[in-house]
Amino acid sequence: MQNIQYFQKAFNDYLADFIQEREPKSLYEPINYILELGGKRLRPVLTLMTAEIFNTDHNKALDAALSVEVFHNFSLIHDDIMDDAPLRRGQETVHEKWDLNTGILSGDAMLILAYQLFENYDAETFQALAKLFSQTALEVCEGQQYDIDFETLDDVTIEQYLKMIEYKTAVLVGAAMKMGAIVAGASEKDQNYIYDFGKNLGIAFQLQDDFLDVFGNPETFGKQVGGDIIENKKTYLFLKALELLNSDDKLQLQHLYSISPSDQSDKIDSVKQLFVESGSDNETKKAIQIYTEKAMSILDVLDISEPNRQALRDFGLMLMNRDV
Numbered sequence: 001m002q003n004i005q006y007f008q009k010a011f012n013d014y015l016a017d018f019i020q021e022r023e024p025k026s027l028y029e030p031i032n033y034i035l036e037l038g039g040k041r042l043r044p045v046l047t048l049m050t051a052e053i054f055n056t057d058h059n060k061a062l063d064a065a066l067s068v069e070v071f072h073n074f075s076l077i078h079d080d081i082m083d084d085a086p087l088r089r090g091q092e093t094v095h096e097k098w099d100l101n102t103g104i105l106s107g108d109a110m111l112i113l114a115y116q117l118f119e120n121y122d123a124e125t126f127q128a129l130a131k132l133f134s135q136t137a138l139e140v141c142e143g144q145q146y147d148i149d150f151e152t153l154d155d156v157t158i159e160q161y162l163k164m165i166e167y168k169t170a171v172l173v174g175a176a177m178k179m180g181a182i183v184a185g186a187s188e189k190d191q192n193y194i195y196d197f198g199k200n201l202g203i204a205f206q207l208q209d210d211f212l213d214v215f216g217n218p219e220t221f222g223k224q225v226g227g228d229i230i231e232n233k234k235t236y237l238f239l240k241a242l243e244l245l246n247s248d249d250k251l252q253l254q255h256l257y258s259i260s261p262s263d264q265s266d267k268i269d270s271v272k273q274l275f276v277e278s279g280s281d282n283e284t285k286k287a288i289q290i291y292t293e294k295a296m297s298i299l300d301v302l303d304i305s306e307p308n309r310q311a312l313r314d315f316g317l318m319l320m321n322r323d324v
Contacts, residue, residue, distance in 0.1 A: 001311040004318075007048045007058065008041055014062045015069070030094045030106040031113075034073045037089045043176040044069045049315070050180025050194055053308045064129060064179040067117040071133070072172060074110035075140060077103050082148065111137075121183070128182045136175040143168025156234045158243070162203065170202030190303050197298040201316050204291035208320060210235040211284050214272055226268035232257045236287060241280035249274060292320050 019035055022028040044065035051061035079085075080093040081103050087093060095103030118129045146164040150156050177198035181191040213228045214237060228235050238257070242250055253274050256267055275281050295316055299309050 001049075001052060001308055002058075004045060004049075004315070007045045010058060011041055011044045011048060011062070011065055011069075014066060018066060026098075026102065027106055027109055030077075030098055030102055031110055033097065034077060034088070034094055035070070037091055039089060041069065043072055043172060046173065046176045046198065047180040047183075049311075050177045051184045053194075053304055053312065054181055054184035054186040054190070056184035061180050061183040063117045063120045064183050065176075067114045067129075067133065068172070068176045068179065070110050070117070071114040071137065074107050074114065075144075077107040077110070079144065081107075082144075125182060129179055132175055132178055132182070136171050139167045139171045143171075150234050153234075156239060158236065158239045161234065161236060161239055165206040166199065166203055169206045170199045173202030173205070174199035187303065193298050193302050197295050197302075197312070197316075200291050200295035200298070201319065204288050204295065205319055207236055207284060207288045207291065208322070210237055211281070211288065212322075214275065215281065226264070226272075229268050229271045230260075230264050232260075237275050237280050237284050240283045241275050241278040244278040244280060244283070245274065249277070288320060292316060 015035060019032045047061050047065035047068055048058040051058045076088060077094045080088055081095050081100065085093050086096055093103075094106060098106075115130065115133065118126045118133070121129060143164050143166070146160070147168055150161070150164065174195040175198070178191050178195040181194045186194070210228065212225075213235075214226060216225055218225045234257075238253070241253055245253060253271065256271050256274075259267065261267055296313060299312055302309065302312075304312075
């Protein structure tokens with residue numbers, strides 16, 4: 001089993017060949033731009049790794065991995081438009097660098113390109129990949145809509161929040177792994193097991209991201225610490241704090257999430273203090289652990305070699321012990 005860096009290089013080399021000048025430039029330059037902004041390439045790496053886990057050359061899964069990454073970046077273009085975000089990975093977002101119409105149309109083209117990559121497989125594999133992709137893409141859209149709805153809802157529950165991050169983030173992690181299993185010709189049972197492993201790991205990953213956004217090290221996190229607080233996002237930390245705080249402190253937290261002061265540092269500090277005093281920080285850590293353990297328990301029933309089982313276990317633990 002190769003290491004993560006090996007799969008990242010294999011994917012980035014393949015991506016470099018995919019990124020090429022095409023006409024009309026005004027459609028394809030924004031696509032190339034967002035794909036070249038980088039990122040951890042977590043999802044395509046998981047596709048390649050899963051193919052190898054099921055004893056298949058990872059090169060056979062490169063088109064499926066590329067489809068996952070193209071779709072993920074398509075969703076980022078449209079998310080940035082909906083959020084009116086000026087920056088993505090420290091650079092101008094597509095709709096800011098070009099314009100709104102270009103962002104919409106280039107995003108649409110990316111969705112089509114993502115589907116088109118499945119045409120490089122035989123009919124049976126194409127059908128399985130396309131079916132999974134369609135279901136996953138729809139769920140990601142549903143997750144995004146839940147996220148938008150939560151901005152104006154005052155009574156979001158933890159259960160609703162977990163469903164939102166499952167659809168918006170985790171299902172694509174699960175699908176990335178299942179695609180690798182499909183290409184490898186794994187049994188349907190193992191395909192579903194590896195999907196559940198990825199989905200639970202994806203939920204844990206997002207909860208960890210929420211936690212690091214508030215309590216992470218600014219030097220290593222790579223984003224502004226406290227960004228979710230500034231944007232008044234109803235994360236697991238926030239919802240759990242509301243559940244645990246006394247009535248006065250609960251009102252204080254709700255008040256802090258209703259204001260946008262010019263200097264946000266005091267607001268961030270006050271909210272962090274309420275998260276700690278309520279025990280929400282520790283409860284979030286417990287939730288991360290629960291979903292990580294759910295993922296790990298699935299490894300015991302997978303029909304794979306012990307070294308490959310351990311490789312997946314190590315990868316999951318590495319994700320959960322990150323500080324970025």
